[in-house]
Amino acid sequence: MSADCTLGELMIASIANTIEDGILAFHGFGSPLVQLALHVAKRTHAQRLILVAGATYGINPAPPFLTPTSNDWVMDRGAACSLDIEELFDLAAAGRMGRMFLSGLQIDQWGNCNVTRMGRDALTLKLPGGGGGCNLSCDAEHVTLWTTAHRAPPDEKGRRRFRLVEECDFITSLGHRARGRPRRELGHHGGGPQWLVTDLGIFDFDDKGRARLRTVHPDVTVEEVRASTQFELTVVDTVETTRPPDPEVVSLIRHLDPMRVYQHEIRPDDRSRRFALA
Amino acid sequence: MRKTFATASGARPIYPDLDKTESLEVLAGLVPDGAVVAVGGGLSSREPMALLRSLLRRGVKGLTVVGSAHGIDIDLLCGGGAVSRSGESYVGFEQDFGMAPNFRRACEAGEVAVEDSCCYTLVQQLRAAIFGLPFMPIRSVRGTDFESLHPEFESISCPYTGDRLLLVPALVPDVALIHVQYADRQGNLRVEGPPVADVLFAKASRVVLATAERMVSTEELLALGGVTIPYFYVTAVAEVPMGAHPTACYPFYAYDRFHTARYYEAAKAGPDAFRSEYLQPFVYDCPTHPDYLQQIGGEALRARLASWTKDTGHWMSLYREEVPA
Numbered sequence: 090m091s092a093d094c095t096l097g098e099l100m101i102a103s104i105a106n107t108i109e110d111g112i113l114a115f116h117g118f119g120s121p122l123v124q125l126a127l128h129v130a131k132r133t134h135a136q137r138l139i140l141v142a143g144a145t146y147g148i149n150p151a152p153p154f155l156t157p158t159s160n161d162w163v164m165d166r167g168a169a170c171s172l173d174i175e176e177l178f179d180l181a182a183a184g185r186m187g188r189m190f191l192s193g194l195q196i197d198q199w200g201n202c203n204v205t206r207m208g209r210d211a212l213t214l215k216l217p218g219g220g221g222g223c224n225l226s227c228d229a230e231h232v233t234l235w236t237t238a239h240r241a242p243p244d245e246k247g248r249r250r251f252r253l254v255e256e257c258d259f260i261t262s263l264g265h266r267a268r269g270r271p272r273r274e275l276g277h278h279g280g281g282p283q284w285l286v287t288d289l290g291i292f293d294f295d296d297k298g299r300a301r302l303r304t305v306h307p308d309v310t311v312e313e314v315r316a317s318t319q320f321e322l323t324v325v326d327t328v329e330t331t332r333p334p335d336p337e338v339v340s341l342i343r344h345l346d347p348m349r350v351y352q353h354e355i356r357p358d359d360r361s362r363r364f365a366l367a
Numbered sequence: 368m369r370k371t372f373a374t375a376s377g378a379r380p381i382y383p384d385l386d387k388t389e390s391l392e393v394l395a396g397l398v399p400d401g402a403v404v405a406v407g408g409g410l411s412s413r414e415p416m417a418l419l420r421s422l423l424r425r426g427v428k429g430l431t432v433v434g435s436a437h438g439i440d441i442d443l444l445c446g447g448g449a450v451s452r453s454g455e456s457y458v459g460f461e462q463d464f465g466m467a468p469n470f471r472r473a474c475e476a477g478e479v480a481v482e483d484s485c486c487y488t489l490v491q492q493l494r495a496a497i498f499g500l501p502f503m504p505i506r507s508v509r510g511t512d513f514e515s516l517h518p519e520f521e522s523i524s525c526p527y528t529g530d531r532l533l534l535v536p537a538l539v540p541d542v543a544l545i546h547v548q549y550a551d552r553q554g555n556l557r558v559e560g561p562p563v564a565d566v567l568f569a570k571a572s573r574v575v576l577a578t579a580e581r582m583v584s585t586e587e588l589l590a591l592g593g594v595t596i597p598y599f600y601v602t603a604v605a606e607v608p609m610g611a612h613p614t615a616c617y618p619f620y621a622y623d624r625f626h627t628a629r630y631y632e633a634a635k636a637g638p639d640a641f642r643s644e645y646l647q648p649f650v651y652d653c654p655t656h657p658d659y660l661q662q663i664g665g666e667a668l669r670a671r672l673a674s675w676t677k678d679t680g681h682w683m684s685l686y687r688e689e690v691p692a
Contacts, residue, residue, distance in 0.1 A: 118410060118436055119461040144410055144436065145561045153679045156686055157463035157624070160410040160436070162560055162617045163682065174435065174564050175494070178487035182506060205483055205512070212481065215474035217459030217466055220436050221486030227507035228487075260512040267510045275510045276531050348686060353462040 090336040091343075093363040097351045098342050099306060100235065100286055101125045102334030104190070107233040107284045110135040112187025113180065115229075117220060118143040118159035121351040122235065123190040125155065128345050129338055146172040155346040157353060178221060181228040184278040189229035191222050191282075192236050195257045198299050198320035200234055200264030200282030202226075203257035219261040226262035227277040237354050239287035241317040251319035253287075253300075265298025272298065288359055289314050291331055299323060304331040307364050333364045378499075379539065379573050381599045387554045389603045391610075391656055394576045395421035397603065398542050401429040401451075405572055406440050407545035408614065409563035410461065411622045414440040415546035417610040418578050420650045420659065423447035433540060435486045435564050439614065439630060442467040445479060446634060446641050447650065452480040456489060460631060463624070468634035469641060485513065489564065492538035496571035504532040543572035546611045547595070548619065549587075550579035554601030555594045560617055562595060569596045578607040580619050609660055609669060620672035621685050626663060 094102075104126035108114055112135075116123045124143070131138045131149070140149050147165030156163045165171060172180075180186055193202030194216055204222065207214035226232060241249040265272045265281050272281050282300075285292040290305040302314055302324040315322045342351075352360050395418060398404065408414040419440055431452040432441055441458045444450050446469030458470045473479040484492075491503040504523075509531060514520060521534040545565050549557040556577055558565060569575045575596075582604075588594060610616070613623035613630065633644035653659040660669075675682040 118457075119459070121462060144412075147561075154683050156622075158411040158461055158622060160412040160561060160563070161615060161622060165561070171561060173562055173566070174486065175490050175567065178490055182487065201511075206481065212475055215471045215481060218455060218457040218483045219485055220457040223485040223511050223513055224487035224505070224507040226511070227509070260510075263510050270510060272510065277506060277509070348683065350462075350686075 091339055091366070093365050094334055094339045095355075096288060096306070096359050096362040096364075097122060097355045098339050099331065099333060099364055100237070100288070101129060101342055101351065102338050103286045103291055103331060104233055104235055105129040105133070105338070107286070108135050108138065108188060111137040112230075113139040113141065113185060114188040115141040115177065115181075115186060115225070116143045116190060117222065120190065120192065120354060121155055121157070121346065122237070122354050124159070125342055125345055125351055129341055132341060133338065141172065141177060142168070146174065146177050148172065154348060155350045157350050178224060181225050184228070184230070186225065186229045188231045188233060189225040190233050190235065191226055191262050192234060193257070193261065194252070195254045196234060196236060196252060196285065197254050197257045197264065199266040200232070200285065200294060200298070200300060201257045201260045201267055202234065202262045202264070203259045205259040205261045207258050209258045222262045226281070227279055229279045231280055232282045234282050234285040235287070237288050237359070238356060239289045239317055249317070251317070253318045253320065255320045265294060288356070289317060295323065301325060302328055304329050306331045307333070308362060333366050336366050339366065382554065382602050383599060384553070386552045387598075387601060387603045388552050388582070389605055391417060391421050391578065391605045391607055394418060394578070394603055394605050395425050397574060397576055398422055398427055398544070400427055402541040403431040403433060405433050405540035405543045405564070405568040406437065407543060407563065407565040407568055408440065408611065409436050409561065410438050411627070412561070412615045413546050413558075413563075413611050414614040415544045415578055415610065416440065416443070416612060416614060417607045417656050417659070418544050418546070418576065419443055420653070421656075423449060423646070423650050424654070433484065433489065433538060435489055438467065439627060442469045442634065445469040445473040446638070447646060450479050452482060454482045454484045456483065456485050460627070464627070464631045468631070472638065482516065483513070488513070488535055489538070490567065492535050493564070493567040493571040495535070495537035496539045497567065500537060502534040502536050504534055506530070506532055508533050538571065540568065540572040542574045542576060543568040545569060545575065545577045546579070546607070546616065547577060548580050548616060549583050549591055550577060550604045550606075551583060551585045551588050551598070552604075553585070553598040554604045555585060555588055555598040556596040556601060556604075557588055557591055557593065558595040566596055569600045574602045575600050577601055577604045578610040579604060580608055580610065580616055582606040607656055610656070612663065618676065620669065621675045621682065623668075623672055624686055
């Protein structure tokens with residue numbers, strides 16, 4: 090067994106830790122990290138998890154390996170059955186989806202995400218769009234957010250392009266407060282973002298609904314997180330170091346993803362980061 | 368009346384004919400300029416790519432595209448200058464290659480009006496059309512910026528519970544373009560694996576154009592497991608083997624990742640490069656689908672993409688980085 094793990098493996102294990110046993114959770118498409126986190130949870134602490142695969146809507150599949158695209162027969166092999174698109178979203182609308190996973194090119198302090206467009210007035214960059222993320226951000230009971238691009242190093246002129254921003258140019262998926270309006274006034278079923286796992290650390294959300302730094306990864310300081318965050322950083326009383334995964338979990342991830350597809354999602358500079366296991 | 372993509376007005380036709388087989392080119396001719404088009408399949412699977420290439424060859428313009436999660440299909444239409452408005456929920460190449468280069472450029476240049484949707488909003492709008500109702504309610508979306516992007520959505524208070532709800536208008540696409548594994552001559556369609564939104568598209572659209580890997584008898588269709596989309600929704604059907612390439616159409620063939628990488632490189636390099644490196648060799652210089660099949664590598668390529676059935680090792684090798692000799 091390996092003595093250390095990669096950033097991706099640390100993030101997969103951290104996302105898996107946010108998944109409760111006995112719920113129905115859906116991993117969406119386009120994220121190997123989240124796909125792997127659900128398979129890890131299902132095979133460790135959450136064996137009663139109802140795992141719905143993104144794109145194929147297969148229930149509890151056992152893919153022989155991970156593919157770089159989500160709507161592939163590889164990804165629903167071993168599934169007991171498959172939902173159709175309307176059934177999956179109906180389950181969420183009826184309040185029966187326990188957890189969903191969302192990300193964005195911008196994530197603000199309230200947990201709103203933007204995957205639609207950059208530029209508030211003029212369109213400066215068209216992003217791919219959010220799939221069903223907008224609907225599920227309102228309907229799923231809880232949301233785990235993640236990003237692999239929190240670190241915002243300064244360019245040659247000292248400017249930083251933040252992923253964690255003061256306010257999203259476009260709110261694709263809903264956090265705890267949108268354009269000054271608190272989520273609770275909207276009467277949605279879902280409680281909104283509960284965790285935010287990044288390449289630098291892990292946030293929860295305080296009782297006002299603001300992201301709050303809870304742990305930093307072993308090679309990161311709170312000051313580095315602050316410098317890479319556009320909104321004013323709040324932290325818990327004692328920021329701890331993110332707990333590295335158990336060796337069994339790292340072995341499981343390597344077994345589930347023999348081609349290391351998840352590394353596509355990690356920035357090239359971060360692919361060589363290593364963390365000692367417990 | 369508020370502006371909507373396409374609202375139900377008048378009953379949609381049903382198609383009783385017993386033989387609806389046509390050529391691919393005839394199907395492409397049934398898509399008028401300016402149509403609201405629902406492209407079936409999803410992401411890297413079962414996209415009606417041969418039909419889309421045929422549409423580009425006939426020079427279709429001004430399409431509005433609506434859908435859930437899409438990739439190379441919508442990007443190709445944008446790269447060929449066929450789209451003027453997008454109500455898609457996602458257009459991209461996931462973590463595999465990233466953002467959709469032609470789609471992005473067309474949106475950023477203002478050639479394509481950005482009217483993004485989201486999956487359940489789309490589902491409910493299609494359901495309204497299927498149910499013959501002018502709208503359906505949803506609870507979600509309120510509070511996000513989709514409300515201001517779609518002023519036609521109406522916020523109401525439920526007369527029974529007082530809950531705040533959003534009404535989304537019926538969406539009746541002019542044309543649905545669908546690629547399936549099996550069809551019979553009447554147009555009964557059988558989809559294997561995830562249907563994505565194809566069944567909803569077929570039931571909500573005025574015209575349904577289907578291509579099929581294999582045309583079989585109705586008896587064979589039943590023996591394969593039955594009909595996914597009944598024939599009377601379907602306007603015309605053509606047999607087009609490898610018609611979803613380079614997306615997957617299991618069990619016949621897997622996703623052609625190498626061809627997609629080549630597409631992506633050309634698209635990323637800019638509109639001129641895309642035209643000369645991709646559209647010219649793979650769309651315009653292939654007047655028929657058999658010409659395209661030769662251009663992409665003929666029987667050797669088909670056999671390689673069908674080799675996923677041998678074992679996990681063969682299947683996995685189709686996703687590796689190296690292009691095979």
